[in-house]
Amino acid sequence: MTREEIIKKENIVYRKTPLFTDKPLSYCPGCGHGTVHRLILETIEEMGITSQTIGVAPVGCAVLAYEFMDIDMMQAAHGRAPALATAVKRLNPDQFVFTYQGDGDLAAIGTCETIHACNRGENFTMIFINNGIYGMTGGQMAPTTLPGMKSSTSPYGRDVKMMGNPLKITELIAQLPGTYFVTRQAVHTPAAVRKCKKAIRKAFENQKLDKGISFVEVVSNCNSGWKMTPVQANKWMEENMFPFYPLGDIKVPKE
Amino acid sequence: MKELRLMKGNEAIAEAAIRAGADGYFGYPITPQSEVLEYLMAQKPHERTGMVVLQAESEVAAINMVYGGASCGKKVMTSSSSPGISLKMEGISYMAGAELPGLIVNVTRGGPGLGTIQPSQSDYFQATKGGGHGDYRLIVLAPASVQETYDFVKLSFDLAFKYRNPVMILTDGIIGQMMEKVELGDQIPRSTREEIIKACPWATTGKTPDRQRSVITSLDLDSNKQEKHVLKLGAKYDKMEQDEVRFEKINCDDAEYIFVAFGSSARICQKSIEIGRAKGIKVGLIRPITLFPFPKKPIAEIANKVKGILTVEMNLGQMIEDVRLAVNGKVKVEHYGRTGGIIPTPEEVLIALEQKIIGG
Numbered sequence: 315m316t317r318e319e320i321i322k323k324e325n326i327v328y329r330k331t332p333l334f335t336d337k338p339l340s341y342c343p344g345c346g347h348g349t350v351h352r353l354i355l356e357t358i359e360e361m362g363i364t365s366q367t368i369g370v371a372p373v374g375c376a377v378l379a380y381e382f383m384d385i386d387m388m389q390a391a392h393g394r395a396p397a398l399a400t401a402v403k404r405l406n407p408d409q410f411v412f413t414y415q416g417d418g419d420l421a422a423i424g425t426c427e428t429i430h431a432c433n434r435g436e437n438f439t440m441i442f443i444n445n446g447i448y449g450m451t452g453g454q455m456a457p458t459t460l461p462g463m464k465s466s467t468s469p470y471g472r473d474v475k476m477m478g479n480p481l482k483i484t485e486l487i488a489q490l491p492g493t494y495f496v497t498r499q500a501v502h503t504p505a506a507v508r509k510c511k512k513a514i515r516k517a518f519e520n521q522k523l524d525k526g527i528s529f530v531e532v533v534s535n536c537n538s539g540w541k542m543t544p545v546q547a548n549k550w551m552e553e554n555m556f557p558f559y560p561l562g563d564i565k566v567p568k569e
Numbered sequence: 570m571k572e573l574r575l576m577k578g579n580e581a582i583a584e585a586a587i588r589a590g591a592d593g594y595f596g597y598p599i600t601p602q603s604e605v606l607e608y609l610m611a612q613k614p615h616e617r618t619g620m621v622v623l624q625a626e627s628e629v630a631a632i633n634m635v636y637g638g639a640s641c642g643k644k645v646m647t648s649s650s651s652p653g654i655s656l657k658m659e660g661i662s663y664m665a666g667a668e669l670p671g672l673i674v675n676v677t678r679g680g681p682g683l684g685t686i687q688p689s690q691s692d693y694f695q696a697t698k699g700g701g702h703g704d705y706r707l708i709v710l711a712p713a714s715v716q717e718t719y720d721f722v723k724l725s726f727d728l729a730f731k732y733r734n735p736v737m738i739l740t741d742g743i744i745g746q747m748m749e750k751v752e753l754g755d756q757i758p759r760s761t762r763e764e765i766i767k768a769c770p771w772a773t774t775g776k777t778p779d780r781q782r783s784v785i786t787s788l789d790l791d792s793n794k795q796e797k798h799v800l801k802l803g804a805k806y807d808k809m810e811q812d813e814v815r816f817e818k819i820n821c822d823d824a825e826y827i828f829v830a831f832g833s834s835a836r837i838c839q840k841s842i843e844i845g846r847a848k849g850i851k852v853g854l855i856r857p858i859t860l861f862p863f864p865k866k867p868i869a870e871i872a873n874k875v876k877g878i879l880t881v882e883m884n885l886g887q888m889i890e891d892v893r894l895a896v897n898g899k900v901k902v903e904h905y906g907r908t909g910g911i912i913p914t915p916e917e918v919l920i921a922l923e924q925k926i927i928g929g
Contacts (some may be wrong), residue, residue, distance in 0.1 A: 386774065387773065401635070
């Protein structure tokens with residue numbers, strides 16, 4: 315069989331969505347960010363909404379998300395993405411607007427913006443990557459760091475008496491009347507990736523309904539910050555993160 | 570037929586925003602400027618022009634909503650008073666870094682801290698010397714009447730888009746709260762999507778196949794690129810200094826002494842001039858209208874002709890630093906001011922001139 319015979323449209327089982335730029339991802343090997351980027355971009359491509367989509371990047375590991383996504387994007391100050399997105403969507407109600415934030419950005423410094431955008435019932439999609447650590451700044455304790463979990467600012471493990479409790483922000487915002495669809499997903503296995511993509515698609519489709527925030531948390535790993543191999547990190551995530559942050563839909567619109 | 574109305578300064582800001590074709594206002598209540606948001610909400614601008622008005626959860630959120638709207642090429646603004654403006658400084662720095670147009674109005678009250686709700690001009694440093702982090706400048710306009718406050722809203726939007734830079738109107742609790750006659754302008758229609766795409770090719774309007782993606786960011790991790798960007802900003806600020814200086818001269822032709830004052834203080838100085846001239850004191854006024862770019866040249870020129878200069882500011886002496894730089898030691902420059910929300914009387918300003926400059 316020749317090369318030309320193999321490279322045929324009908325033989326394609328996987329391709330890079332053209333909405334990815336050609337810039338190599340800056341994420342560590344094994345990190346979930348790249349996978350979630352792909353799911354968002356595939357969703358935009360499949361919905362045919364490239365020219366109607368505006369993304370808001372955070373401060374954190376995904377600060378350079380706009381370098382990899384070939385769509386119009388803006389980069390917010392730390393934690394402020396939901397405020398930006400609020401204005402973008404209200405001023406452009408026909409556009410699809412999404413924020414992409416990590417746990418420090420969304421659940422610590424940006425808690426106020428997160429809760430109020432959710433409570434007002436803004437009509438955009440929030441993607442929340444929860445890896446329980448500040449990755450970009452080198453592995454400090456995050457609002458979502460588990461009790462007992464080690465980080466560079468909790469080197470003996472998170473002592474909840476001294477450092478406070480981890481914040482289950484997703485359960486919290488699910489209580490608010492302005493959230494329409496709230497779910498917690500993962501991207502550590504092919505099955506999880508497929509489920510997560512469905513959730514992201516739904517979260518984007520929901521913007522057509524104008525019913526409020528659609529919120530997708532992705533519990534992810536940080537093998538560099540956790541100081542593990544990618545395989546170890548995924549195993550640790552399953553054994554430790556998932557019991558504390560159980561996967562599944564938290565708030566589903568009544569059909 | 571002129572449309573005249575008696576309005577508070579704060580109401581004039583709001584009406585001017587609607588009539589300037591603003592797309593969005595994002596604010597948070599704080600005395601003495603809450604009437605801006607109140608007036609807008611009562612006017613239902615979403616029905617009048619389609620303008621979006623939103624009470625944000627904080628000053629921080631409000632300025633970041635302005636950042637988001639401005640990124641899309643929309644004409645957006647916020648207003649607040651001193652403590653709230655401090656909270657907005659992060660967002661203002663980001664807007665300057667990302668080269669976003671937008672209007673921020675500061676109806677100044679006394680500080681530091683929670684200070685007082687009474688008028689002050691003690692945010693001059695914050696407005697003109699940075700306030701937020703990094704090498705950046707705002708164009709700062711200082712109105713001295715309700716009419717100017719009204720007019721400067723449209724002017725600010727024009728300048729903001731001309732330079733892709735945030736513009737601040739620095740007014741104070743006196744002008745915000747006092748009522749004066751205002752001649753209103755015609756309604757300018759809001760820009761259409763097509764007009765925005767044409768005028769702001771940099772904006773995030775949704776990537777179409779005919780262009781590269783638009784990215785709004787103030788970040789560049791490559792030092793060489795970041796320096797190039799900062800130098801580009803610097804060149805823009807130089808251009809503002811060259812082309813956008815605005816000031817007013819009153820009774821300067823035969824003056825032996827000069828007041829330099831902006832905003833409300835300039836109004837008070839006009840009365841001091843009247844009283845002084847009746848007593849035979851030849852005194853005039855230079856009123857900076859743009860605080861950045863600062864009118865260095867007219868002040869340097871007049872320093873060659875007069876015997877002394879008194880800056881009158883409702884603060885401990887802030888603008889005086891810029892006046893002294895412009896005068897460059899050629900003539901005596903002193904400051905007179907009141908703080909804590911106290912408004913100086915024309916008489917005490919004149920006494921200060923007599924004591925600190927004429928007799929000093």
